Amino acid sequence: MLRLFLLIPLIIPTFVFAQTTDDWNRLRRYADEIGIDSLCDQPDAACLTAYFTQIVYGKPNPRLSYQGLPEHIDTLRINRLTQQFLSGADWCPLLDSLESHDRAYRQLKAYCMRCLVDDYMTDSLTIEQVKSSLNVYRWLNRFPADKRVVVNIPSATLRVIDREGTTLLSSRVIVGKPKTPTPLFTAQITNIVTYPYWNVPRSITINELLPKIRKAPATALADMNLQIINAKGAIVHPDSVNWSVRNAQFPYRLRQSTGCDNALGLMKFTINSPYDIYLHDTNQRGLFASANRALSHGCIRVEKPVELANLLLGARRFDPSFLQSREKQISPKTIQLPKAVPVIITYMLLDMDEAGAITVYRDVYNWWRLAL
Numbered sequence: 001m002l003r004l005f006l007l008i009p010l011i012i013p014t015f016v017f018a019q020t021t022d023d024w025n026r027l028r029r030y031a032d033e034i035g036i037d038s039l040c041d042q043p044d045a046a047c048l049t050a051y052f053t054q055i056v057y058g059k060p061n062p063r064l065s066y067q068g069l070p071e072h073i074d075t076l077r078i079n080r081l082t083q084q085f086l087s088g089a090d091w092c093p094l095l096d097s098l099e100s101h102d103r104a105y106r107q108l109k110a111y112c113m114r115c116l117v118d119d120y121m122t123d124s125l126t127i128e129q130v131k132s133s134l135n136v137y138r139w140l141n142r143f144p145a146d147k148r149v150v151v152n153i154p155s156a157t158l159r160v161i162d163r164e165g166t167t168l169l170s171s172r173v174i175v176g177k178p179k180t181p182t183p184l185f186t187a188q189i190t191n192i193v194t195y196p197y198w199n200v201p202r203s204i205t206i207n208e209l210l211p212k213i214r215k216a217p218a219t220a221l222a223d224m225n226l227q228i229i230n231a232k233g234a235i236v237h238p239d240s241v242n243w244s245v246r247n248a249q250f251p252y253r254l255r256q257s258t259g260c261d262n263a264l265g266l267m268k269f270t271i272n273s274p275y276d277i278y279l280h281d282t283n284q285r286g287l288f289a290s291a292n293r294a295l296s297h298g299c300i301r302v303e304k305p306v307e308l309a310n311l312l313l314g315a316r317r318f319d320p321s322f323l324q325s326r327e328k329q330i331s332p333k334t335i336q337l338p339k340a341v342p343v344i345i346t347y348m349l350l351d352m353d354e355a356g357a358i359t360v361y362r363d364v365y366n367w368w369r370l371a372l
Contacts, residue, residue, distance in 0.1 A: 049078060052098075058136065066273055143342050193334050217243055
């Protein structure tokens, strides 16, 4: 991980107005400096609208596999920008008001526009990575909300940000390992489940757990606090199971009982996506201190689940001591959020940290290298 501290003041571009041609050249140069390829040669209404839309709202990552959030693009003000530009009016204030207000975006943009290649660029830090991160911040502008949960896979971190891009909460997370990567998607967190069951994904049941359980079913199931569930949702005694059946034909599912030993910990944040992926607590909290936090089967373990829950609920519902609960076999309880909260999974190799330093993270899934 490379961290570079910026001593550069925040620079917001100022355009000098003279003729439309001068404005057009400055707009194209500004777009190029922040990573937007030339879209056309003449400043007609269609071209200007495309430029302004990309400057404000970016482009989605080609690896985005599911988008469960509606996009909100302010076409009225984008069109007003175009008309101001064509009429020779001062269009910069409106553009600045529409661009992301996130402090990290503004700092990265200042860095990118300075293009301090000689002073700061290394093998692991390229101007293309800066521009890619800028695009992610612009793309986040498509999903305005009072609270948004943004997870970045390479940094294995989570931020809750408000409508203005202010960070309300930062937390380390554990994401999918390279063999079981966390996909890029947008969705909503709808509720919180306390003392959740862990319904073991079938792939884990078949490939990892069944070979261990067959050796001593009752003992192995007890050690892992697992229950056998039939198609009707009833618990099945291990002595009644035909353990010689082939893995693919195993007719049951496994469920881990609630409690402090549960793999989901004491809290799960339900996400309405097509994936069996959610945010959750963990019974292995010591792993958050690890530099490599790409360790899960795809779900996202959260270091600060209590703080996240209280923030999403808009009230202090849980005390920190909740995570020290040692009770077992408590029934799960679902708490609906007052309002569903967007969750957005991103892949940024380069970002600003809270200290104002540019940080470059490991390409944990080799997605950047494969795109070159």
